[in-house]
Amino acid sequence: MLELVIFSTLNGVVYGLLLFMLSSGLTLIFSMMGVLNFAHASMFMLGAYFSYQVGKLVGFWPALVLAPLLVGLIGAGVERYGLRHVHRHGHVPELLFTFGLAYLIEEIVVMGWGRNPIENRVPATLDFPLFTLFTTSYPAYKAFMMAVSIGMFVALYLVLKRTRIGLIIQAALTHPSTVAMLGHNVPQVFMRVFAAGTALAALAGVIGGFALLTTPNMAAALGPIVFVVVVIGGLGSLGGALIASLAIGIMQTFAVALDVSLLDLLRHAGVAIGRESALFELASIKIAQAAPMIPYVLLVLMLIVRPKGLLGTRET
Amino acid sequence: MMDGRPSAAVSVPLAGVAARRGRRAWPWLLAAAGLCVLPLVPGLDSNFVRSLVSQMGIAAVFALSFNMLLGQTGLLSFGHAVYFGLGGYVAIHGMRLINAGLPIPIPLVPLFGAAGGLFFGVLIGSVTTKRAGTVFAMITLGLGELVVAASLMLTRFFGGEEGITANRTRAPHLFGLTFASQLEVYYLIAFWAFLSVALMSAFTRTPLGRMCNAVRDNPERAEFVGYNPQRVRLLAFAVSAMFAGVAGGLHAVNYEIVAAEALGAARSGAVLLMAFVGGIGSFFGPILGAMVITWLQVSLSDYTTAWQLYFGILFIIIVLFAPGGLAWLIALHLPLARARMLHTVLPGYLAALAPALVMVLGGSLLLEINYRLATKPELGTRMSLFWVAMDVSRPWPWIAGLAMLAGGFYAFRRSWALVAAGWHAASERMREDGAP
Numbered sequence: 034m035l036e037l038v039i040f041s042t043l044n045g046v047v048y049g050l051l052l053f054m055l056s057s058g059l060t061l062i063f064s065m066m067g068v069l070n071f072a073h074a075s076m077f078m079l080g081a082y083f084s085y086q087v088g089k090l091v092g093f094w095p096a097l098v099l100a101p102l103l104v105g106l107i108g109a110g111v112e113r114y115g116l117r118h119v120h121r122h123g124h125v126p127e128l129l130f131t132f133g134l135a136y137l138i139e140e141i142v143v144m145g146w147g148r149n150p151i152e153n154r155v156p157a158t159l160d161f162p163l164f165t166l167f168t169t170s171y172p173a174y175k176a177f178m179m180a181v182s183i184g185m186f187v188a189l190y191l192v193l194k195r196t197r198i199g200l201i202i203q204a205a206l207t208h209p210s211t212v213a214m215l216g217h218n219v220p221q222v223f224m225r226v227f228a229a230g231t232a233l234a235a236l237a238g239v240i241g242g243f244a245l246l247t248t249p250n251m252a253a254a255l256g257p258i259v260f261v262v263v264v265i266g267g268l269g270s271l272g273g274a275l276i277a278s279l280a281i282g283i284m285q286t287f288a289v290a291l292d293v294s295l296l297d298l299l300r301h302a303g304v305a306i307g308r309e310s311a312l313f314e315l316a317s318i319k320i321a322q323a324a325p326m327i328p329y330v331l332l333v334l335m336l337i338v339r340p341k342g343l344l345g346t347r348e349t
Numbered sequence: 350m351m352d353g354r355p356s357a358a359v360s361v362p363l364a365g366v367a368a369r370r371g372r373r374a375w376p377w378l379l380a381a382a383g384l385c386v387l388p389l390v391p392g393l394d395s396n397f398v399r400s401l402v403s404q405m406g407i408a409a410v411f412a413l414s415f416n417m418l419l420g421q422t423g424l425l426s427f428g429h430a431v432y433f434g435l436g437g438y439v440a441i442h443g444m445r446l447i448n449a450g451l452p453i454p455i456p457l458v459p460l461f462g463a464a465g466g467l468f469f470g471v472l473i474g475s476v477t478t479k480r481a482g483t484v485f486a487m488i489t490l491g492l493g494e495l496v497v498a499a500s501l502m503l504t505r506f507f508g509g510e511e512g513i514t515a516n517r518t519r520a521p522h523l524f525g526l527t528f529a530s531q532l533e534v535y536y537l538i539a540f541w542a543f544l545s546v547a548l549m550s551a552f553t554r555t556p557l558g559r560m561c562n563a564v565r566d567n568p569e570r571a572e573f574v575g576y577n578p579q580r581v582r583l584l585a586f587a588v589s590a591m592f593a594g595v596a597g598g599l600h601a602v603n604y605e606i607v608a609a610e611a612l613g614a615a616r617s618g619a620v621l622l623m624a625f626v627g628g629i630g631s632f633f634g635p636i637l638g639a640m641v642i643t644w645l646q647v648s649l650s651d652y653t654t655a656w657q658l659y660f661g662i663l664f665i666i667i668v669l670f671a672p673g674g675l676a677w678l679i680a681l682h683l684p685l686a687r688a689r690m691l692h693t694v695l696p697g698y699l700a701a702l703a704p705a706l707v708m709v710l711g712g713s714l715l716l717e718i719n720y721r722l723a724t725k726p727e728l729g730t731r732m733s734l735f736w737v738a739m740d741v742s743r744p745w746p747w748i749a750g751l752a753m754l755a756g757g758f759y760a761f762r763r764s765w766a767l768v769a770a771g772w773h774a775a776s777e778r779m780r781e782d783g784a785p
Contacts (some may be wrong), residue, residue, distance in 0.1 A: 069483040122485055122672055124682075125425050129625065133665040136618065140658035144719045148728070198657065216675055257494045260487040262375065268484065314505050322502060329495035336488065340479045 036167040039344070041287050047175050049184040049282025051244070054237035056262040056274040057189065058230035064269035065206055065226050068116060068123055071131040075138040076231040079104050080238025081247045082146055093156035101235040108231025112224045118199040135252060138180035141250045168217045178240045183238065202226060261328040265335050267345025276343055283330050290323035363760070378549065385541040388532055394415075399535040402602075403480070405643045406542035407599045413549050413621040414592035419621075420629035422585040423479075423552065423565030429620055432466045434612020435496070436594025438507065439465025440601040444515035446737065455524035457599035459541045466594015467587055474586035481568065493617055500609045512608025515601070538599050545595050547606060548644055550632060552588065560653035561585045604630025606649040619646075622664055628674025637675050655720040659713075690775045697764070697771035704760035711753025718746060 059073045083100035084093070091099070111134065119126045154160075155174045162170035193199040205212045205222050213219045245251060262281060268275030294318040296306060306313050335342065388399050411433055418424040443461035445470020447453055473496075477488045500507040507513070517528045526533055552558045560581050563571040568578040601607050610616065619642070644662075647657040671678055685691050717734050718741050730742040739746045 067483075069487065075769070115665075118669060119672075125419075125486075126422070126672055127424065128483055128486055129621075130665065130668045132621070133661055133668055134617075136660070140661055142725045144655075144658070147723045255489050264484060264487055266492070278376040284477045314503055315685060318502055319633060326495055326498045329498070330489045332491045334632065336476050336479055337670070341369070 036169060037153055037290055039166065040169055041290050042283065043171065045286035046279065046282030047178050048286055049279035050179060051237055051241045052259065052282055053278035054182050054185060055234055055259045055270055058233040059259060059263055060269060060274050062227055062230040066223050068127050068305055071128060072135040072138060073234050074259055075135045076104050076234040077109060077238040077255065078142060078252040079138065080235025081153060081242030082142060082244060083237040084149055085247065097239055099167050100239050101232040104235030105228045105232030109228035112227040117220065139249050139252060148249060150248040151248045153242045155243045156170055166204040174243055178244065185233065234239050252295060258328050261332045265342055267342030270344040272343030273342055281331065285324050286329050288327055291320040294319045305329050315332055359568040359638060370711060370753055381543060384543060387506035388535055389686065391644045396531045399531045400645055403538045403603055405640045406538045407596050407603065408623060408639035408643045410545045410599065411540050411593055411620050412627065412639040413546060414589045414596065414628050415620045416624045416635040417585060417589040419550060419624060421558065421565065422561040422582060424481065424582060426613025427486055428614035428617050430471055431493050431496045431612050432590035432593035433597040433616065433618040435469045436462035437597030437601045437611045438513065440598035441513045441607040443514050444517060444601065448516050452521055454539050455517050455520045455528050456523065459515035459595050460603050461574045462594040462598020462601065463591050466592040466597065470540055470587040474583050474590065478582040478586050481582065497505050497609065497613055507609060509608065512606050514606045517602055518603055532604060538603060539592045545592055546636065549592060552631050553632060557584060571661060600635045622660060625676055626663065626667055629677030631676035631680065634674050634676030650722060653717060654724065685775055686778055690778060691774040693778065694771040697768035701761060701764040704764055707753050708757025708761055711750045711757055714746065714750040715754065
């Protein structure tokens with residue numbers, strides 16, 4: 034039991050940190066430009082595919098840097114030649130543009146690498162058990178994932194709070210026109226933030242590609258969960274996104290490990306539901322089966338209890 | 350939330366329609382007459398045409414219900430197929446009850462769909478409409494995923510992957526209608542589609558319909574004059590879900606099966622594509638979009654497996670360059686047509702058409718080659734595209750595609766000056782004549 038708890042917690046934290054790598058970029062872009070980037074998870078997917086392709090040419094370690102840079106360049110292009118043009122039409126057309134883009138990227142990935150999953154293997158240098166506790170061994174690449182994501186947050190925090198460019202970004206979040214008046218090129222700052230956000234998503238894709246299956250529909254599978262994280266955490270709040278990511282990551286990982294159903298719990302409590310009852314099917318679902326639904330159920334509960342989200346301050 | 354530009358451009362002719370609506374009954378009569386005689390016209394009296402028009406009718410009702418949210422109330426939903434699908438499931442279970450002896454004739458089955466759509470619209474809408482704008486869009490996406498996940502688990506109601514089937518012929522036969530032929534099904538769908546379109550058009554003129562516009566354009570002012578925007582959003586959401594349920598019910602009657610794909614993300618994306626390509630700023634835009642996209646879906650999928658890619662490109666082009674959709678493009682040309690001056694812009698369009706075709710041909714050649722190599726590598730590098738046999742292990746098909754794409758694009762950009770000149774001449778002439 035203790036073994037299960039320890040390893041589920043570790044796996045949950047890794048998954049949660051991965052979700053936060055995605056949602057932090059999304060939150061940064063959203064709070065700065067008001068743009069909800071539907072294609073954010075697609076950039077994550079591009080990161081996974083690019084690192085596979087670049088890794089075949091030059092090896093994994095250069096790809097860890099090169100793939101996010103490439104995707105960041107694509108992000109800059111998307112902002113400069115696409116988003117900036119729909120920006121004057123308002124936020125919903127921006128969302129629609131990125132929606133179309135997500136659709137397009139999925140098809141382009143199919144065109145480049147086919148529909149089947151690619152063999153995105155863990156590099157040999159990370160493919161060994163780090164430690165063995167009780168009977169289960171913990172793979173080194175998961176520890177590596179954790180290290181990279183934590184390192185990224187520390188870097189992000191330092192850049193935002195301790196550097197001049199971070200100061201300008203923070204100022205542009207709330208007072209873009211004043212920042213422009215002081216002589217800073219705000220559209221260029223926006224473009225750089227967008228590029229940095231997509232590069233972060235791609236970095237998450239590079240290290241998340243091993244843990245998840247690298248297929249063309251991984252963006253469509255992960256995208257809604259990232260959106261849920263952002264809404265639960267509170268729009269525009271990095272701290273809220275961190276809490277929500279870890280909570281969802283840990284809860285989902287624990288749920289997968291629980292092979293019991295409501296029916297079993299009720300039987301313990303002395304309540305029996307007959308096979309003929311309309312509730313039988315609902316009650317007999319195992320918690321492990323229902324794990325994919327957990328983020329969405331949390332979303333509904335959060336909207337009923339606190340529509341602003343955990344640490345959100347504004348309504349829309 | 351919705352920006353004024355596309356809708357402002359289109360709402361001018363719409364306002365005109367409202368002012369003169371007494372005289373504008375003839376398009377409705379014409380449409381009704383057209384739907385009645387269409388399947389009997391020689392050449393169009395095949396089951397293929399009947400089934401295509403039936404699909405268009407279902408899609409049109411669904412797209413209009415979607416636009417009730419997006420165009421009219423400013424709410425972008427990424428999970429509208431949930432109500433289509435749930436309405437469809439309620440309707441198919443209704444049909445199964447009828448098969449088991451419930452004395453209700455088949456033509457009333459879409460009402461089951463409407464009831465299902467309305468019920469789930471109120472239930473789910475009471476949560477989703479708490480927020481507006483982009484947050485609303487994210488929430489609908491999440492709830493769509495929730496319903497899809499639930500549909501795969503609760504197999505008693507949803508039937509799992511295979512779905513639920515029913516038989517539309519085993520029912521009380523009203524006026525001898527057995528619904529064994531596609532013709533009878535066509536008339537059933539045409540009737541319900543026409544009725545739904547008329548009702549949705551009437552809804553736009555009700556006080557609630559007007560309040561939806563107010564909540565879309567300025568929720569604070571709407572609140573100031575005494576309306577709760579959240580309540581207005583919920584009412585619009587429920588009515589919209591009800592009509593989506595009617596479309597789902599028609600789907601159930603047409604195919605006699607409802608499966609999990611009916612409420613999935615792909616269908617939610619398709620309805621967004623239809624409404625947007627047709628034009629969300631005009632009432633009839635989504636109908637036009639539903640017809641065009643359905644036709645493209647049926648015809649393109651015969652020729653290419655990459656049709657989703659083309660839809661994606663089409664969608665992005667519309668968002669970037671014509672955010673008012675096809676209806677906006679038509680509305681742009683109406684004043685010219687009225688002043689009998691279409692011929693001044695026509696030469697420019699014709700000059701732009703040729704390079705545009707070359708560009709599209711070159712681009713799709715490259716896409717088709719790539720798609721084939723990626724998805725069916727076992728078929729080798731010899732293929733026949735656009736009736737030309739080629740071996741893509743050689744460089745020339747690639748060079749030809751790239752040359753056509755680049756050359757077409759260059760010529761297209763140059764020809765744009767001619768289009769602009771034609772428009773300039775037309776507007777000069779109209780100003781001289783004192784036309785609006």
